[in-house]
Amino acid sequence: MNFRTFDGSNNNFDNPQYGETGENLLRLAPANYGDGISELIDGPNARVISNTVFNQSESILDPRNLSDYTWLWGQFIDHDVTLSELQDETEETINIAIPNDDPFFAQGSSIPVTRSLFDVTTGTDPTNPREQFNELTAWIDGSNVYGSDQDRADWLRSFGNGKLKVTEHSTGDLLPTQDGDPNAPHMGMDGRIGPSTFVAGDVRANENSALASIHTLFVREHNRIAEIIEATHTDLPLDPIARDEEIYQRARKIVGAQIQKITYDEFLPALGVTLDPYGGYDSTVNPNISTEFSTAGFRLGHTMVSSNLQHLNEDGSSTEFGPLNLSEVFFRPDSITDKGGIDPVLRGLASQVQQKNDAKVVDDLRTQLFGPPSQGTVVNGTDLPALNIQRGRDHGLASYNDVRQALGLDRKDNFSDISSDPELVASLQAVYSNVDEIDLWVGMLAEDNLENSSIGELNEAILEDQFERLRDGDRFWYENDTHLAKWELGDHGLVSDWLDGLQLSDIIKANTGIENISENVFFVSTTPTPVPNIHDGGPTSLMIVASFLMIGRLWKMLPTIKRQSSYRC
Secondary structure (H helix, E strand, C coil): CCCCCCCCCCCCCCCCCCCCCCCECECCCCCCCCCCCCCCCCCCCHHHHHHHHHECCCCCECCCCEEHHHHHHHHHHHHHHCCCCECCCCCCECCEECCCCCCCCCCCCEECCECECCCCCCCCECCECCCCECCCCCCCCCHHHHCCCHHHHHHHECCCCCCECCECCCCCCECCECCCCCCCCCCCCHHHHCCCCECCCCCCCCCCHHHHHHHHHHHHHHHHHHHHHHHHCCCCCCCHHHHHHHHHHHHHHHHHHHHHHHHHHHHHHHCCCCCCCCCCCCCCCCCCCEHHHHHCHHHHHHHCCCCEECCECCCCCECCCCCEEHHHCCCCCHHHHCCCCCHHHHHHHHHCECECCCCCECHHHHCCCCCCCCCCCECCCCCHHHHHHHHHHHCCCCCHHHHHHHCCCCCCCCHHHCCCCHHHHHHHHHHCCCHHHCCHHHHHHHCCCCCCCCCCHHHHHHHHHHHHHHHHCCCCCHHHCHHHHCCECHHHCEHHHHHHCCCHHHHHHHHCCCCCCCCCCCECCCCCCCCCCCCCCCCCCCCCCCCCCCCCCCCCCCCCHHHCCCCCC
């Protein structure tokens, strides 16, 4: 039987490194470093840009009634395909100075930022600029559920009947916890959370209760499918060890197919996306993640998050705990374990219209991401827009106009060409001296959204490029996998037929006590806005969420020279 490797290697027989962990990020446009090699460009202060452009004084709801599942699913998928780890805090720092007139943070303080790890064979001269690499497999393969390395994958398994480990709970099985196990995989902020830290395939699963809930949902779904395989597949090995392995791998393959199906045939169409039709596997396509995608294009979801999460009973009323303030659910597993499990969270996500995708971000992400603002020299809270801008400069992202040109789009000559909003145009003019100076992430979000879409022209081009390559270059793509057309899954029938009609709401209903939820959970509406089929061809549009940026260095280290980092300050 042919299954994926955990590190993503050997998917492509001609180029076995395609999609593998540790591969350098691609560039769609030439690198833009201050010295042409590795130093940051000397642009406007990132916190000043955030205060001037991204300050959001009131809720601005998505006009297409997209639900909170939109940003959540985007975050979940982001954590399947991309992660750039940070250097040790004692190495290269690029802290963001707080301006004297800052309305939240103390004068003389700074937002701590550490540079990303990079391939040490790069950054030698202008012909070989610094390049960062991807910690995860590039593939949409469920690595956020199963892990991108053998050790994490093994720890997450029960090694019984093909199932994953769980923590038993009165509301239903939850993610396993570290629980003092010295061999437990590292998770983000686990030192702060303690033994109750949830463990998942991706280190960021505890970032918020919504994300931890969707991780939990797919662990339950894996185990549900494993039970069906155990009961109905007659060709399983008799040896217990081999039988466990076969059940696990078949369930893993099916869950990976579900994630692909929901992403491309439900999530993206709900956003207005139309990709070129799938023409089958193409071994010449390089699926690796572009730095424009991971460092800018896939970070647009930070603008879509509201200041609270709805927390609902089955009858639609708020629970005794809801709504939950966003700033109170960061890295808080107890917001699930002590507040009714995942059902109230999953109901709430379907009930609330997300924030509009624009150049505005709620204060919970601009000033209180990991705690309230402090009055010391290093701020306790932080600023996600400022961090995104600074990270783009760390990665040598080309400017807004240069990326437009690289993707075949016309350059913008005037600020007013970017947006029809005069206030936004004025704020851009207040911080940038000319259009060519605009940072990629800023200009991308400032663009007017396309018709029947929730993103602008440049964002569309970046995401179209990436999602088509991830699909077309994947030998294990679910529509190219013959096993799914042969296996049956109990009452579901052939897996391939079942996948044709699968929706995220089906998985929610099958693994929770939730019955009253809309079929299309990506819209807050009983009659969702009609959307095009993603495979119809034609113009593409997309709104995807990036991950919440983690503070501090992540522990996992790949055994490769690329893991070494520079000591330049």
